[in-house]
Every structure is written in structure tokens, then in C-alpha cells.
Amino acid sequence: MENSFEGFVKRAISSLNESDIDYVIIGGFAAIIYSRSRMTMDIDVIINIKPAESGKIKKLMASFERKEFDILESEVIASLNEKSYISVFDKNSPFRIDIKSIYTELDRIALKNKRQLRIFDLETWIEDPCDLIIAKLIYGSQQDIEDIVAVLLDAKEELNFEYLYIRAKEEKVHEKLQKLIDKLRF
């Protein structure tokens, strides 16, 4: 098993694809895909799964276990019940996949608007750049804001600004968005 970050990403995407569960990669790794040059040690994922869906959970676990990830059924169910992240640790490296189900409207929208992209010759689902910007505006850490700057500057052609402004208003982050856009002068 390849224990580099590239190997980890490939195994993570293959596991998610093999599980046949609706998923989307969000957060820092999605920002990197939209040109942000920075480091991350994990992949954040939203999956469409409920605690009672034991068949789906078993299939997801089997896919991860085949690719050398550490995951326990009891912890998956407990995390889903308490609406927290499920941390899936790689057996061969310190890298990690943080999985959550649809806990908020933001999560539901991210999953609904996901985009299919090819990473390392594997088809995968990535968060739409507008939804990524909105989520990062809500969280608002320095890292999040710098991710937004990179996405706004580099993925400008891919952004639907009308949708972005509507969503920003709905999430009450439109003033933050406007301040950033004004600062970037475009």
C-alpha cells in the first residue's frame, strides 16, 4: 500500500467510489483542487447515510477496510447519532479522512451541487466552488479566508456570482463577501 499523501488520496477516493454512497469532498482539499496552494493532512467528506442504514454502513466500512483504513462500526453509528465527524485513520500514514453525514442545510446543498472531477485518474465528487466559499465565509478562520481569496482569484470563471450573492444573503455572510470582493478589486 502506498503511504504517500497521493496514495492516501487515491485510496480514499477509491473507497468512497466503491461504497456506492452519495458523497462530496469539501473543505481544504476542495480548495486545493480549485488552485489554493497549501498543505492539508486530511480530507473532509460529506456522505448521505443515516445511523439506521446498517447495510450502507457495512458496505462503506468494507470499502475502507479493503484500502487499509481503520474504522469501527460502533463509532460510525455513535458519530452519526450525535452528529459529529467520523475520523477514519489511515493504517499506513498519519493522514485522515473526516466524514460526516448531512447534518445541516449547508451540508445538504454541498451534496446536491457537487461536481464530478478527475483527480489522479479517478472520478470523484467535489464541492461546488460557490458552496465552498459560503461554507468558508461562515467558519471564517484565517485559513478559510485565504482559501476564499485563492478560489475567488483563480476560479473566477467557474463561479456563478448571482448564486454566490443569493446564498451569501441566505447565510447572512454577504457583508463579509462584499468586503473581500472590494478588497480584491474585481
Added chain:
Amino acid sequence: MSKKFFKRRYIVKSMNLPSEHRIKQIKEDLRRIKEMNADPVKIACELADFFVKIHLEQIRKKQPDITKEEAIDIIRKRLVKRELQWKTLSKDL
């Protein structure tokens, strides 16, 4: 280490806009990536691998007999600790 790690995103109420200098640096990164036809995903991979390599070397210097699994577990714990510290710090900003 416990396989369960509660990751909570803290919402930062105020937003610190990046400085002009920082925006310039991000623009420069983007320009150079394009100019060199580099893949940001590959860059992230190399950065992460470099981070792990350096940490493994440091751990092995202090504990030469440590197994790879034990060393990886130490790095994992450091990462979790760092992330929690950062989240707490962000909350207070």
C-alpha cells in the same frame, strides 16, 4: 489513540481580512503555479509528505528503536493536538 476524534468547526464571528501583502503573496502563488504548469494537488501531496518525513526523522532521532506504526501514532496525536489548539485559538480571536 482513540479512533474517534471529535472535529468541531468553530465559527469565527469577526473576519480578519488578509493584508494587501498577504493577498499579493496568494496572487503570486497562483501566478507561479500557472506559469510552471504545476498541479496544486501534487504540491499539497509533496508538502504533506515532506511534513511527515521531517516529523518521522525527528522522532527517530530521539527514539531510534521506535517502530513505524508508533512514530505514525505520535504524529497523529501531534496533529490532533495542534488542530484542537488552533480551533480553540480561532474561537477566541
